[in-house]
Every structure is written in structure tokens, then in C-alpha cells.
Amino acid sequence: MAIRTKLGALLAGAALALASGAALAADYTLVISSWAPPTHNINARMWPKFTEMVEEATGGRVTTELKLGLADAPAQMDLIMDGAADVSIIFHGYQPGRFVTTKLIELPGYVGTSEAASVAYWRAYDTYLKQADEHRGVKVVAMHAHGGAQLMSAEPVTELAQAAGMKVRIPGGVAxxxxxxxxxxxxxxxxxxxxxTLASKAADGVVMPIDSRVGFKLTEVAQNMYMLPGGLYRGSFAFIMNEDTFASLPEDIRTALEEKVFGEPISRAIGAIWEEGDAEAIAATLATPGNAIIDATPQDAATFEQVAATVRDKVIAEVAATGVDAQAAYDMIKAEMAAN
Incomplete structure (x- = not known):
């Protein structure tokens, strides 16, 4: 368990003179492990927002310390289970077979913002998906999804048929x-x-969320973005916490975190940050010489909807096999997103 108490911090001596005032004033410091680049919105905005909400909810008694590079992205859940850090972000698609129900939010065809998607996702998780117990061993803090991912490449793609045969970096899951x-x-x-991978020409393109154009500097190596309405998929993420860390906190702090931060509040806040990142990345793409956004034709959009329908049927069947009411969960996500 990586949580640090005020007493432990004081015993550390002069080394903590360089620590932030918030960390010194807090009774508890949660160690965050993150795998994204320092400037990515995950680290630049999401974790700071989480920290702000935690500090406000606990009256400053709990703060955080962000650490980068403790482990690769696919290893984050095991790292949290082992207690090497207290909190982390995981992308479910990096661990094929470990998560199935999380594929529901990744499906193409949902209409709505990342904020609406993240709120709908949390509600569907809390109502249906958590019954599958796929996150056993950790405490789920938030469930959230980025906006529709698009195909980005150095050479322009002007029609959907060009995707066939392209070497494309694709994450797991629905993607x-x-x-x-x-x-x-x-x-x-x-x-x-x-x-x-793109700079070395090991791949022709990549399918990623729009905000990656800034967060991962794709305007430099994938100058063209082929845009399908709603995107090819939405990525599924969770904020997770070590169970022992949470249990070790005083009851009043646990209650404050559960009521004011964990679940829908932080899921909504993270979703809004994903949405802001997409808007900023589109603006950056349009402002960067040599970059272009190519909108799919109505004919290609219709063709892709046929593909999407087949994928949806397959995924809903997979999720249903876990014992979860997959159709009800899907319908809930779709309805919640349409209402927000």
C-alpha cells in the first residue's frame, strides 16, 4: 500500500522540504501512477481535477502525488493490486480477455459528447456491468470514455475502402x-x-481519439485525419484504487469521497475534459501547416454503419455471455447519451 500519512512524511526529514504545501498540509497523500506523457490531458488536466475534487471533498486532509513511468499501460491494474501505487488509470482494451463488459461503451454509433458518454457509462456500470466483477481486486473510482476515434495517417485517406490492407495501430477491444x-x-x-511507430513507418496510420493529435504529437507524423461521424469506436477507461488504501482511510473521509468524488461526479468531470481535448486538437490540426481533416462522404458513412451494426450485434452477444443483461445496458447507454 503506497498511501503516505502525515506522520510518515514528517519522519522523512529535510527531503520533504521540496514538497508542495498541499502535500505537507494533508493527512494522507494518494500516490497516482500514470502512463501517459506529462503533457497529455490525462496528466495535465484529469489528475489535477481529481486532486482538486479530492482535496475539496476532504477539506484538504487528502491530496495526491503523481508519478510517471512506474509501469507500462497494460500493467497498471496489477500495479494497483500489488499496492505499488494507490490510484491509476487503465485502458481496458490493453488487456484482451480480461474485460468484456467494458466493450459496450466502445461501440460505434452512439450520439453524444464524451461527457454524456462517461455519465451514461458510469450509470450502466453501476446498474448492470459491475455484476460481472471484472475489476475484482481493485476499487473502481470512475468509468469514462473518450470521443469517437478517427483514422489518422501520413498519406491522405479519402474513402473508406482505402483502409483495407493498411497497417494501422489499433488498440484492443471493439477497435x-x-x-x-x-x-x-x-x-x-x-x-x-x-x-x-508512425515516425519509423512501421505503421501506415493509427486509429485514436482526436485529442491524441495534441497529446501524442500526431500532427507531426499523421498529418491527415479521416473523419467518420461518431468515429470508429470510443475507448473505455477506468480510474481504479487499491482496496486496502481505501479501507485504511478514516470512515468520514471514505464517505466524503464516495458521496462527492467517486462514481458519477468524477466520471462526468473526466468526460468533459476528453471533450475539450478533442475540440482543441481539431483547432490545432486546422492551424498546423500540412495537416488536413477529410470528412467521410455520406456513402462511406452509410457503409460504415453496416459494419458498425455487425460489430454491435457481436459485442452485445459477448457481453450477454458474461451473465449481464447486455441489451438493457446498451439501451441504457444509448438513451442516457441521447438525453444529455
Missing amino acids: ADVGAALGMVGIQVPAPKVYE
């Missing part, structure tokens, strides 16, 4: 299903490795 349906040759590398 892999969609890529296979479109005839892409999938290459799986973690997001932090995407820039070098």
Missing part, C-alpha cells in the same frame, strides 16, 4: 473488431509508443 471488419492489418502498441 480491433472494427479494424478487422474494415480489412485493416492491425498493429498493437501502447499509446505512448505510437509516435515512434
Whole structure:
């Protein structure tokens, strides 16, 4: 368990003279492990927002300390279970077979913002998906999803048919299903490795959320973005916490976190940050010489909807096999997003 108490911090001596005032004033410091680049919105905005909400909810008794590079992205859940850090963010698609129900939010065809998607996702998780107990061993703090991912490449893609045969970095989960349906040759590398993968020409393109154009500097190596309405998929993420860490906190702090931060409040806040990142990345793309956004034709959008329908049927059947009411969960997400 990595949580630090005020007493432990004081015993550390002069080394803590460089620590922030908030950390010194707090009774408890939660150690956050993150795998994204320092400037990515995950680290630049999401964790600071989480920290702000935690400090406000607990009257400053709990704060955080962000650490980068403790482990690769796919290893974060095991790292939290082992107690090497207290809190982390996981991308469910990096661990094929470990998560199935989380694929519901990844499906193409949802209409709505990332904030609406993240709120709907949390509600569906709390009502249906958590019954599958796929996050056993950790405490789920938030469930959230980025906006629709798009195909980005150095060479322009002007029609959907060009995707067939392209070597494309695709994450796991629904993204892999969609890529296979479109005839892409999938290459799986973690997001932090995407820039070098494209720069070295090991891949022709990448399917990622729009905000990655800024967060992972894709305007430099994937200058063209082919835009399908709603995107090819939405990525599924969770904020998770070590169970022993949470249990070790005083009851009043646990209650404050559960009521004011964990669940829907932080899921909504993170979703809004994903949405802001997409808007900023579109603006950056349009402002960067040599970059272009190519909108899919109505004919290509209709063709992709047929692909999406097939993928949806497949995923709903997979989720249903876990014992969860997959159709009800899907219908809930769709309705909640349409209402927000």
C-alpha cells in the first residue's frame, strides 16, 4: 500500500522540504501512477481535477502525488493490486480477455459528447456491468470514455475502402473488431509508443481519439485525419484504487469521497475534459501547416454503419455471455447519451 500519512512524511526529514504545501498540509497523500506523457490531458488536466475534487471533498486532509513511468499501460491494474501505487488509470482494451463488459461503451454509433458518454457509462456500470466483477481486486473510482476515434495517417485517406490492407495501430477491444471488419492489418502498441511507430513507418496510420493529435504529437507524423461521424469506436477507461488504501482511510473521509468524488461526479468531470481535448486538437490540426481533416462522404458513412451494426450485434452477444443483461445496458447507454 503506497498511501503516505502525515506522520510518515514528517519522519522523512529535510527531503520533504521540496514538497508542495498541499502535500505537507494533508493527512494522507494518494500516490497516482500514470502512463501517459506529462503533457497529455490525462496528466495535465484529469489528475489535477481529481486532486482538486479530492482535496475539496476532504477539506484538504487528502491530496495526491503523481508519478510517471512506474509501469507500462497494460500493467497498471496489477500495479494497483500489488499496492505499488494507490490510484491509476487503465485502458481496458490493453488487456484482451480480461474485460468484456467494458466493450459496450466502445461501440460505434452512439450520439453524444464524451461527457454524456462517461455519465451514461458510469450509470450502466453501476446498474448492470459491475455484476460481472471484472475489476475484482481493485476499487473502481470512475468509468469514462473518450470521443469517437478517427483514422489518422501520413498519406491522405479519402474513402473508406482505402483502409483495407493498411497497417494501422489499433488498440484492443471493439477497435480491433472494427479494424478487422474494415480489412485493416492491425498493429498493437501502447499509446505512448505510437509516435515512434508512425515516425519509423512501421505503421501506415493509427486509429485514436482526436485529442491524441495534441497529446501524442500526431500532427507531426499523421498529418491527415479521416473523419467518420461518431468515429470508429470510443475507448473505455477506468480510474481504479487499491482496496486496502481505501479501507485504511478514516470512515468520514471514505464517505466524503464516495458521496462527492467517486462514481458519477468524477466520471462526468473526466468526460468533459476528453471533450475539450478533442475540440482543441481539431483547432490545432486546422492551424498546423500540412495537416488536413477529410470528412467521410455520406456513402462511406452509410457503409460504415453496416459494419458498425455487425460489430454491435457481436459485442452485445459477448457481453450477454458474461451473465449481464447486455441489451438493457446498451439501451441504457444509448438513451442516457441521447438525453444529455
